[in-house]
Amino acid sequence: MGEQTIRYMNERGSVTIDSEIREVLDLKDKKALVRLREIQVVKVEDDEIDVEDLPDETCRTISRINNRGIVRIDEEVREVLGINGRKAMLKIGDIEVAKIVDEPLSGVRSSIIPIDIGAFYARTVAEWSQRKDVLLRAHRNIEYPLSRSTAAKIIGTGILIAMVAAVLLSQNGALEALATGDRIEWTSMTIALTFGVIMIIQSLPDRKETVRSLIENSPE
Numbered sequence: 001m002g003e004q005t006i007r008y009m010n011e012r013g014s015v016t017i018d019s020e021i022r023e024v025l026d027l028k029d030k031k032a033l034v035r036l037r038e039i040q041v042v043k044v045e046d047d048e049i050d051v052e053d054l055p056d057e058t059c060r061t062i063s064r065i066n067n068r069g070i071v072r073i074d075e076e077v078r079e080v081l082g083i084n085g086r087k088a089m090l091k092i093g094d095i096e097v098a099k100i101v102d103e104p105l106s107g108v109r110s111s112i113i114p115i116d117i118g119a120f121y122a123r124t125v126a127e128w129s130q131r132k133d134v135l136l137r138a139h140r141n142i143e144y145p146l147s148r149s150t151a152a153k154i155i156g157t158g159i160l161i162a163m164v165a166a167v168l169l170s171q172n173g174a175l176e177a178l179a180t181g182d183r184i185e186w187t188s189m190t191i192a193l194t195f196g197v198i199m200i201i202q203s204l205p206d207r208k209e210t211v212r213s214l215i216e217n218s219p220e
Contacts, residue, residue, distance in 0.1 A: 005017065006089060009087065013073040013075065014071070025095065030101070033062060033064060037093050037094040041088055042090060062207065099133075139209070142205065
């Protein structure tokens with residue numbers, strides 16, 4: 001479902017979406033990721049700039065909207081439209097909800113028991129993965145969701161790496177040490193897994209990279 005609107009943008013790129021539109025989109029008092037399509041400049045609040053002199057460009061982007069309805073138009077989009085650092089009126093051809101961002105857990109209770117900490121981190125990981133799913137689906141240069149053949153290759157490679165690692169660890173006695181709860185081996189394993197997770201996260205596109213892909217692949 002989409003809604004069209006003409007909105008005022010300040011020099012920092014902030015745009016406020018009316019509460020009536022947010023109600024239609026079921027975004028009243030909620031945080032979300034939204035897709036903005038066909039963004040055009042209607043007017044620039046600068047006597048030295050004429051809209052006719054601006055680049056004849058129409059952009060699309062994906063951005064966060066907070067519970068007060070404020071959306072920030074990325075700097076990359078404003079540069080393409082020729083209005084970076086300026087106040088303007090924008091025509092947003094379509095606003096579409098990509099993902100409702102659930103409120104985080106109220107906090108870990110004062111007892112700090114392991115189940116509380118586990119629940120907190122599980123919720124954090126779930127939120128991160130859901131947002132990455134939205135960004136990957138929006139990215140114009142990435143095949144996502146993966147085809148069956150690509151997914152099979154990735155899974156097969158992962159299994160092969162795990163098998164080789166198990167053989168190597170068994171040869172140097174690391175598996176036995178892990179089984180007995182050796183702290184040094186478990187610390188090393190945790191560091192290695194953490195490093196691997198960080199590498200995976202770094203390889204995935206963030207929101208700015210997704211925005212750039214949307215700009216580069218905007219319709220003529």
